[in-house]
Amino acid sequence: MDLRPLDNCASAAPQLQPDELAAVRAAGYVGVINNRPDDEEPGQPTSAEMAAAAAAHGLAYAHVPLGREPLSRELVMAMRRAMDTVGAPAVLFCRSGTRSTTLWALAEAANGRDADELTAHAAKAGYDLSPYRAMLISLAGAG
Template sequence: MADDIFRTLSDSVLASPQIQVEDVARARDQGVTLIVNNRPDGESPDDPQGPEIKAAATAAGLDYVAIPVTHSGFSMPQVDAMADALSGAQGKVLAYCRSGTRSTLLWAMARAKQGESPDAIAEAAAAAGYDVTPVRATMNALAAQAND
C-alpha cells in the first residue's frame, strides 16, 4: 500500500481504505496501537477479512476491535463503541473500511458525542480528504447534548 494511504484525522487517529495484512506492521511502525475494523466480513470476499487482520494485529502486538458498519447506516451503539475504542487506546488508532469514509464518519460522530466542535471535526476530516456532510446534523446534535 502507498505510504499516504493512512490519512491523519487527528494526532491520535488515522483512517484508511481497506488494509492488507502487510500494512499492519507499517501501522505499528507509525505508532498505531489499535486497529479498528469498520468493515463487515464478506463485504468484498477478495479483500482480507477481519480474522486475517486481527491475527496480523495480534502477531504485531496491536489491539484490534471490529465495529462493522453496513451500508444501512450508523447506530448509537456503534458510535459508543468507537468512542470507547478511541478513549481506551494507548497510542494511535487506525480505523479502516472500504474507502475510509465510514471510519471517518463514525470517528466524527464519536468525537462530537465527546463534545468536540463539529466545525473542527469537519475541518480535520476535510484535510484528510473526507466529507462529513452526511452525518453533520447528527454531529451537531451529539455535540449539543455533550455540551449541555
C-alpha cells in the same frame, strides 16, 4: 498504504491488508479499528485475519463494522468504546476510509468535540462530513 491523519490520535485508511500492519506499527500506531463487515467484498481479509495480524505486530484491535444499516447512537458509542480500548494513535479503516472517518467524527462529537473542528479535520484528510453535520452538532451538544 494510504494513511490520512484526522488528528493526533487517529488516521483513516482504505482497506488494509494483514501484511501492512508491520508498517502501521513501525509508523508509531498502537491500535487498529476495522469498520468493515466481513464478506463485504470478495477477497477482503476477515476480521479474524486482521485481528491475528494486529496481535502478531503488537497492535490492539477492534471490529466495529458499519455496513448498509443506518447509523445509530449504539454504533457511535461502540466506536467510542473501541477508540478508548485500542488507544492512540490508531488507524481506522474500511473500504475507502469514509465510514471510518464518519464514525470517528460522530464518536468524537459524542465526546463533546466541536462539529466544525471535526468537519475541518475530515476535509483536510479528503473526507466530506457535510451529510452528517446535523448529527455531529446534535451529538456534540449531548456530549
